[in-house]
Amino acid sequence: MVSKIGFIGAGNMGGAVARRLAGGGHDVHVYDLSPAAVQSCEQAGAVAAGSASAAVHDADVVFTSLPMPEHVLATWTRLAPELAEGAIAVDVSTIDPGTVELATAAVGEHGHPFVTCALGKTPAAAERGEIPLFVGGPGDAVSALRPLFERIGEATHRFESAGAAAMFKLISNLVGMTNVAVLAEGYVLARAAGITPEQFGAALADTGAASFQSQVRLPWLMAGDYEARFGVELAAKDVRLALDAGARQGIPSPVAAQGLAQLLSAVAHGYGGQDAVAVAKVLDPDGKLLGTTDD
Amino acid sequence: MVSKIGFIGAGNMGGAVARRLAGGGHDVHVYDLSPAAVQSCEQAGAVAAGSASAAVHDADVVFTSLPMPEHVLATWTRLAPELAEGAIAVDVSTIDPGTVELATAAVGEHGHPFVTCALGKTPAAAERGEIPLFVGGPGDAVSALRPLFERIGEATHRFESAGAAAMFKLISNLVGMTNVAVLAEGYVLARAAGITPEQFGAALADTGAASFQSQVRLPWLMAGDYEARFGVELAAKDVRLALDAGARQGIPSPVAAQGLAQLLSAVAHGYGGQDAVAVAKVLDPDGKLLGTTDD
Numbered sequence: 001m002v003s004k005i006g007f008i009g010a011g012n013m014g015g016a017v018a019r020r021l022a023g024g025g026h027d028v029h030v031y032d033l034s035p036a037a038v039q040s041c042e043q044a045g046a047v048a049a050g051s052a053s054a055a056v057h058d059a060d061v062v063f064t065s066l067p068m069p070e071h072v073l074a075t076w077t078r079l080a081p082e083l084a085e086g087a088i089a090v091d092v093s094t095i096d097p098g099t100v101e102l103a104t105a106a107v108g109e110h111g112h113p114f115v116t117c118a119l120g121k122t123p124a125a126a127e128r129g130e131i132p133l134f135v136g137g138p139g140d141a142v143s144a145l146r147p148l149f150e151r152i153g154e155a156t157h158r159f160e161s162a163g164a165a166a167m168f169k170l171i172s173n174l175v176g177m178t179n180v181a182v183l184a185e186g187y188v189l190a191r192a193a194g195i196t197p198e199q200f201g202a203a204l205a206d207t208g209a210a211s212f213q214s215q216v217r218l219p220w221l222m223a224g225d226y227e228a229r230f231g232v233e234l235a236a237k238d239v240r241l242a243l244d245a246g247a248r249q250g251i252p253s254p255v256a257a258q259g260l261a262q263l264l265s266a267v268a269h270g271y272g273g274q275d276a277v278a279v280a281k282v283l284d285p286d287g288k289l290l291g292t293t294d295d
Numbered sequence: 296m297v298s299k300i301g302f303i304g305a306g307n308m309g310g311a312v313a314r315r316l317a318g319g320g321h322d323v324h325v326y327d328l329s330p331a332a333v334q335s336c337e338q339a340g341a342v343a344a345g346s347a348s349a350a351v352h353d354a355d356v357v358f359t360s361l362p363m364p365e366h367v368l369a370t371w372t373r374l375a376p377e378l379a380e381g382a383i384a385v386d387v388s389t390i391d392p393g394t395v396e397l398a399t400a401a402v403g404e405h406g407h408p409f410v411t412c413a414l415g416k417t418p419a420a421a422e423r424g425e426i427p428l429f430v431g432g433p434g435d436a437v438s439a440l441r442p443l444f445e446r447i448g449e450a451t452h453r454f455e456s457a458g459a460a461a462m463f464k465l466i467s468n469l470v471g472m473t474n475v476a477v478l479a480e481g482y483v484l485a486r487a488a489g490i491t492p493e494q495f496g497a498a499l500a501d502t503g504a505a506s507f508q509s510q511v512r513l514p515w516l517m518a519g520d521y522e523a524r525f526g527v528e529l530a531a532k533d534v535r536l537a538l539d540a541g542a543r544q545g546i547p548s549p550v551a552a553q554g555l556a557q558l559l560s561a562v563a564h565g566y567g568g569q570d571a572v573a574v575a576k577v578l579d580p581d582g583k584l585l586g587t588t589d590d
Contacts, residue, residue, distance in 0.1 A: 097488065121503075132502070157494070157497065157501065163488070164488050171485050171488075171504075172481070174480070174481055174504075175504035176503035176504040177503075179474050179477065181550045182473040182477075182550045185551050186466045186469055188546055188548075189462070189469070189541045190462070192544045192546050193392065193459050193462040194455055194459050195454060195459050195463055199452070203452035203467070206452065207468075207471060208467065208468070208472075208474075208507050208508060209469075210507040211474060211509075212502070212503050213506075230503075246480075249487045251484055251487050251578065253484060253578070254480075255476045255554050255557060256481075257553070258552070258553040262549060262550060283547060
C-alpha cells in the first residue's frame with residue numbers, strides 16, 4: 001500500500017526509525033545534512049536522497065525527525081507544495097503543540113493530513129522497534145499508517161489530536177527530567193551526609209522515591225558516567241517547550257520551572273552535551289561529593 | 296533476651312509497629328496521649344502504660360514514634376534519667392540528623408545508646424511487617440535489636456550512623472514528594488491539553504516519567520481521591536527538614552525547595568490534612584482541570 005517513504009532527518013532517533021522501516025522491506029528514501037547519518041541508513045537498505053525534495057518526490061508518506069520545532073515547521077512549510085497527491089505528513093520529533101498547529105496548517109493548505117508520532121525511550125530501543133509511540137492526527141491518516149507504526153514501535157498510545165500527542169510527549173519529559181533534577185539533589189544531600197552511593201542506591205529502590213530515572217540514571221550518577229543518552233540541552237529544550245505551552249494556557253508549573261533552571265544552569269556550566277544526569281554537577285561545583293573533578 | 300519493650304507514641308506508623316511487636320509475643324508497654332490509640336495496641340496484646348515513665352520503667356528497649364523532631368528530643372531528654380540500666384533508645388519517627396545528634400547526647404549522658412530505625416512505606420504495610428527499615432546507630436545496640444527489626448520489617452538497610460539513617464529517610468521523602476509535585480504539574484498540563492486521565496495514566500507508564508508515585512498516587516489524582524495516606528502537612532515537614540539539614544551543610548536543593556513551596560501553598564489553601572497528591576489543587580484553584588470543586 002505504501003510504496004515509497006520519504007524520511008527527512010536521520011539523527012539518533014530518526015535514523016533508528018528509518019533503518020527499522022527499511023529493514024522491514026519498505027522503500028525508504030533518506031535525506032540528512034550528514035552523509036554519515038544517511039550512510040548508516042543505506043546499510044540497512046534505505047536509499048540516499050540527494051535532497052529533501054528528492055526524498056519527498058512521489059512518496060506516499062513523509063517523515064520528519066528534526067532537532068527543533070523551528071526546523072520541523074520550516075521543513076513542512078517548504079515541502080508542502082512538493083508532496084505527492086494523497087501523501088501523509090508524519091513528524092516523529094519532539095515538538096510543541098503550537099508548532100504542530102502551524103505545520104498542520106502548512107501541509108493542510110495543500111490537502112495533506114499531519115500526524116504526530118512522538119517516540120518514547122531510547123535510540124537503542126528504537127533500533128529494535130521496542131518503543132512506545134504517542135500518536136495523534138486525522139483518523140484516516142492514522143489508520144493508513146498503522147502497518148508502519150507496528151514496524152516502528154511496540155505500543156501505540158492514541159491521542160485526540162496531533163497537538164495532544166506532541167504535548168503528552170513534552171509532559172512526559174517535563175516530569176521525567178524534573179525527577180532527574182530532584183534525584184540529583186537527593187544524591188548530593190546523601191553524599192554530604194556520608195551515605196555511600198551503594199547504600200543510597202540500594203535503599204532508595206525500597207522507597208517512594210523510586211522511579212524509572214532512579215533505576216536507569218542513578219547508576220550512571222553513582223559511576224560518574226555522564227555519556228549522553230539523553231543530553232542536558234535536549235532535556236532543557238523539551239521542558240522549556242512544555243512550560244511554554246502550559247504558560248500560554250495560564251498553567252503554572254513551578255517545580256518543573258525550577259527543574260528547567262537547573263538544566264539551563266548545567267548548560268551554562270558547559271554540560272549541555274552530557275547526559276541529563278549531569279544536572280547534579282551544578283550542585284557540587286568542585287566535584288567532592290560526586291567524586292568527579294569538573295570536566 | 297528482650298523482656299520488656301516500652302513504646303511511646305502509637306499513631307499510624309508507631310501503633311502498627313507496637314502491634315506488630317506485641318503480636319510477635321513481646322511484652323510491649325504502650326503510652327500515647329490518645330486512649331483510642333493505646334486501646335488498638337491492647338487488642339493486639341500490648342499493655343497500656345499509664346504514663347511515659349511507666350512505659351519506660353524496667354524496659355530493655357524503648358521506642359519513640361512521634362510527629363515532630365521537637366517531640367522526640369523533649370521525650371528523650373526527659374526520659375533519659377529514667378531508663379533502666381542497659382536500655383537501648385530507638386526512634387522510629389522521621390526526624391532530622393541534628394535532632395538525632397541532640398537525642399544521642401541526651402541519652403548518652405546517662406549511658407544509653409541511641410538508634411534510628413526510620414520506617415518506609417505505609418501503615419498498612421507496617422501492620423504486616425512488610426516495610427523497609429533504615430537503621431543506624433552503635434553496632435552493639437543494632438545487633439541486639441536485630442530480632443525486633445526482623446519482626447518489624449522485611450528489609451533492614453544499614454547506615455553508618457543514626458544521623459545518616461535519619462537523613463536518608465528525609466531524602467527519600469524529599470525526592471518522592473517532589474516527584475509527586477511535578478507529576479501533579481504534568482497531570483494538570485495534560486488535562487489542559489485535552490488529554491483524558493486514562494490516556495495520561497496509560498501512556499505515562501510507558502515513559503521515563505514513570506515512578507513509584509505515578510503508579511501509586513496518580514490513580515488517586517485521576518479518581519479525585521484525596522484521602523490522606525501520607526498527608527500534605529507531613530510531606531511538607533519532611534521536605535523542610537531535609538532542605539534545612541542540607542542548607543546547614545551548604546547544599547542547595549532548588550527543585551525540592553520549589554516542591555516544598557508547593558506543599559506549603561497547599562497547606563495554606565487548607566489541604567494540609569489531605570493526601571500529598573492534593574498539591575495539584577493549587578495549580579487548578581477552580582477545579583476545572585482536576586474535575587473537582589474546591590473542598
